[in-house]
Amino acid sequence: SGGQSSSSSTGGSGGQSSSSSTGxxxSSSSSSSSSSSSSSSTGSGGFDYGSDxxxxxxxxxxxxxxxxxxxxxxxxxxxxxxxxTSMYYGRVGNEARCNAVEYIDNxxxxxxxxxxxxxxxxxxxxxxxxxxxxxxxxxxTGLAGPVISDVTIDSQEQNxxxxxxxxxxxxxxxDTRAYAEINGGSSPCIHTQYISANQINCFWGSVLPAGSxxxxxxxxxxxxxxxxxxxxxxPPVVTKVVPTSGFAGKPxxxxxxxxxxxxxxxxxxxxxxMRDTEGNIITCTHTWxxxxxxxxxxxxxxxxxxxxxxxxxxxxxxxGFSAAAFNTGPAPSVSxxxxxxxxxxxxxxxxxxxxNFGVAAGINKITLxxxxxxxxxxxxxxxxxxxxxxNVPGIITAGTYDLRVTAGEFTADLAAAYTSSVGPTISxxxxxxxGPLVARDITITGANYGGDDAALVRxxxxxxxxxxxxxxxxNWVSYTQKVC
Numbered sequence: 401s402g403g404q405s406s407s408s409s410t411g412g413s414g415g416q417s418s419s420s421s422t423g424x425x426x427s428s429s430s431s432s433s434s435s436s437s438s439s440s441s442t443g444s445g446g447f448d449y450g451s452d453x454x455x456x457x458x459x460x461x462x463x464x465x466x467x468x469x470x471x472x473x474x475x476x477x478x479x480x481x482x483x484x485t486s487m488y489y490g491r492v493g494n495e496a497r498c499n500a501v502e503y504i505d506n507x508x509x510x511x512x513x514x515x516x517x518x519x520x521x522x523x524x525x526x527x528x529x530x531x532x533x534x535x536x537x538x539x540x541t542g543l544a545g546p547v548i549s550d551v552t553i554d555s556q557e558q559n560x561x562x563x564x565x566x567x568x569x570x571x572x573x574x575d576t577r578a579y580a581e582i583n584g585g586s587s588p589c590i591h592t593q594y595i596s597a598n599q600i601n602c603f604w605g606s607v608l609p610a611g612s613x614x615x616x617x618x619x620x621x622x623x624x625x626x627x628x629x630x631x632x633x634x635p636p637v638v639t640k641v642v643p644t645s646g647f648a649g650k651p652x653x654x655x656x657x658x659x660x661x662x663x664x665x666x667x668x669x670x671x672x673x674m675r676d677t678e679g680n681i682i683t684c685t686h687t688w689x690x691x692x693x694x695x696x697x698x699x700x701x702x703x704x705x706x707x708x709x710x711x712x713x714x715x716x717x718x719x720g721f722s723a724a725a726f727n728t729g730p731a732p733s734v735s736x737x738x739x740x741x742x743x744x745x746x747x748x749x750x751x752x753x754x755x756n757f758g759v760a761a762g763i764n765k766i767t768l769x770x771x772x773x774x775x776x777x778x779x780x781x782x783x784x785x786x787x788x789x790x791n792v793p794g795i796i797t798a799g800t801y802d803l804r805v806t807a808g809e810f811t812a813d814l815a816a817a818y819t820s821s822v823g824p825t826i827s828x829x830x831x832x833x834x835g836p837l838v839a840r841d842i843t844i845t846g847a848n849y850g851g852d853d854a855a856l857v858r859x860x861x862x863x864x865x866x867x868x869x870x871x872x873x874x875n876w877v878s879y880t881q882k883v884c
Contacts, residue, residue: 449474452537456525458575461621463519463542466499469511471525471536476506478529487511488526492535495526517542543567546618546625553608553716561589561602561616563627568597569620578602579617581626582609586617607716610634635717636661638710641724644764645808648702648728655684655710655726657694663714664691671713672696675721676706684710705729731810732756732763734817737803741819747794749779752805754812757788764808766790768801768818775801796820824848839872842884849879859884 447455453474461467469489471477478484481503488495489511502510509527517523522539546567554560561580569576578592578600589602600618608614615629640658663669665688672686672694684696694712702708706728709721734754742748757763766777766788777790788805803817826846834840844859859882860868871884 447472450538454536454538456536456538456540458540458621459538460541460543460569460575462545462623463517463521464515465517465542466512466514467622468502469513469525469540470504470508471511471527471538472508473536474507477509477527477534478506480506483529483531484509485528485530487528489513489523489540490516491521492524495524513540519544543569543620543623545623546620548616548618548625548627551616551627551630559604559606561604563600563602563616563618564598565618565625566598567620568600568618569594575621576600577619579619580604580608581615581617581629582612584613608632610717633714633717634661636663636712636714636719638712638719638722639724641710641722641726643726643808644724645727645729645810647809648704648706650809653697653702655696655698657696657710657712657722658692659712659719659722660692661714662691662694662712663688668714669694669712670715671718673711673713673718674698674708674726675711676703676708682708686712702728727808729810730756732805732807732812734803734805734812734814737814737817740817741821742792742796743823744796744798744820745794746796748792748796750777750790750792750818752788752790752803753786754788754805755786756807757782757785757805763788763805765806767804767806768792768796769804770799770801773797773799792818792820798822822848842871843877844882844884845880847880849876849882 447457447470449455449472455472455474457470457472458467461469471487484503487498487501487509489498490496496514496516498511499514500512504510511525513523517540519542522541524539525536527534527536544567546565546569548563548565550564552562552564554562561578563578576592576594578589579586580589580602590605591603593601593603595601602616610632611634612632613629614632616627618625636659638657638659642656642658646653657672669686669688672684674682674684674696676682682698682700682702684698686694686696688694696710707725708728709723709725711721712719732754733756734752736753738751738753739748742750752766763780763782766780768775768777775793775796777792779789779791781789783789798820800816800819803814805812824846825848826844828845830843830845831840842861859871859874861871861884862868873884875883877883
């Protein structure tokens with residue numbers, strides 16, 4: 401050991417040291433950061449001391465490897481540097497001189513151990529001084545490097561990662577740390593929980609970012625292992641809810657949710673929940689149908705006049721609550737329709753006025769009914785909570801129709817809401833001739849002239865169908881007669 405030696409090591413703890421020593425006298429000149437490596441720090445030596453007052457850092461490391469080890473005591477190892485003579489390491493009674501030493505202070509001394517520490521063996525440190533020697537109670541243990549076999553993200557906590565493998569350190573895991581490597585960058589876990597030499601937990605503090613490439617690194621002393629990287633999935637999205645409205649008290653109600661990224665197997669969905677406008681959550685018993693469809697039945701009662709939105713959770717994410725909602729009221733009502741009439745076999749846009757026509761009410765159907773004839777209006781458009789427009793299709797025949805607005809399980813009716821009639825016809829006029837430049841009344845005879853004067857819109861005359869003038873007055877006489 402009388403020769404000059406140097407060593408450098410870089411491990412997961414970030415410590416790097418170099419030293420040169422000149423032989424048996426133990427005098428050395430050294431620069432080292434081992435003593436300031438990442439460690440739990442309590443006590444005068446900067447370490448977590450055992451009940452016996454001793455600490456060794458690192459306490460574990462790769463076997464058969466040269467490294468610096470700091471030996472620390474909560475009480476002075478020697479009274480002064482001049483009292484220190486040499487330092488040995490090894491099994492009790494079979495110690496060998498440190499390859500190099502660094503005297504830091506009266507409580508801390510560094511020893512450069514050689515390649516003789518085998519896997520599973522533990523060595524103590526013996527410090528010689530002018531007044532005798534002292535042997536550390538704490539030990540350094542040689543280990544095989546860590547190995548990661550599996551990484552699991554907790555499906556409920558979502559920010560707790562369980563890492564399984566081997567050689568994760570000694571009994572207390574003092575030298576074991578876990579890191580998350582996200583898109584190439586490395587950050588330590590907020591807390592590394594040592595369970596055993598085969599398992600540790602990484603508490604990350606938040607959900608890992610969707611779409612990112614993630615791997616986990618376990619560092620034991622100056623050794624480390626990195627897991628296979630994987631890509632974090634994107635969260636599911638709920639785009640449609642059926643039905644959109646209905647009665648709160650209906651038993652065994654089943655909702656069908658449509659969206660994206662609902663998983664590829666039934667087990668991929670971890671939860672389906674409903675939230676009302678006040679933030680109250682109701683869980684659902686769900687059934688996975690496909691990657692885009694899931695059904696659910698509420699596990700609790702719903703309230704009247706409340707909107708409920710849905711979220712689907714797949715490991716390790718939950719969707720945001722859907723824009724689509726289920727409403728338990730209030731039910732819509734209809735006051736009047738404008739225009740209230742139109743010609744047969746003619747498409748007509750009408751405006752329906754009432755209450756609770758808001759988008760959230762989920763109006764999905766408007767019909768006109770006359771006996772057994774039911775006509776469904778098209779081009780529905782909710783303008784505001786009080787107004788909706790729809791188009792009467794050109795298949796409508798003559799008659800007075802009742803109107804029904806359907807919103808999920810709710811309906812609103814208006815009797816005799818719309819009349820479709822045959823257009824007017826002209827069969828004769830009287831007088832049929834007269835002198836020029838004289839104002840006169842012309843009686844027009846025909847059919848379908850309406851039931852009262854309000855039904856008369858206008859009468860025109862002219863030399864052809866395109867050159868027309870309005871009568872000075874237009875008067876309704878009867879269903880078959882008018883006067884211009």
